[in-house]
Amino acid sequence: ELKVEQNPLFLSMQEGKNYTIYCNYSTTSDRLYWYRQDPGKSLESLFVLLSNGAVKQEGRLMASLDTKARLSTLHITAAVHDLSATYFCAVDRGGSEKLVFGKGTKLTVNP
């Protein structure tokens, strides 16, 4: 059974600081996804990582994938309040479109 673990589950940080969210998964997969969810809202796709060593960046967020370690990271640079949200990673089961989601990391950026 594919399991996806994120840590930390809760992260409170100050504006201007850097931090990394980790996503580990238990079985081989070729695709990893990062989503953002604001309170009471839907999930918004941030990154799709399709191969080992893939790195994607958008603004203050950068995601990377190491398929050999079964690890993805979401790095936050110089956090701002607008980044406060819950971030989910998700992994597909090889050969399937089904996604298994982590429990999410609730990020709070304080002034």
Added chain:
Amino acid sequence: DAGVIQSPRHEVTEMGQEVTLRCKPISGHNSLFWYRQTMMRGLELLIYFNNNVPIDDSGMPEDRFSAKMPNASFSTLKIQPSEPRDSAVYFCASSPGLPRYEQYFGPGTRLTVT
């Protein structure tokens, strides 16, 4: 494109009543997914369709839940009879398939069963 459309956005019903949630996927997407999100269980995949055919319904909790996709632009998730433990946010998502299999989520339906 309008994105994935779900209706209703909020539903409050009494235990035992039938509830029908509706979804219109993004035009051209060939896969559709129904998810349920709760604080306790997180985000769970209930069922997904490819080209209107149910592919995997292993996440459907029990026989009270059923889903249909009569055509490429419409799907329903029905709960009959509803129970308080069904209270959750139900999301529909669609995907264009290869190569990214990226899923685009609708706004969700918040269901409260009293």
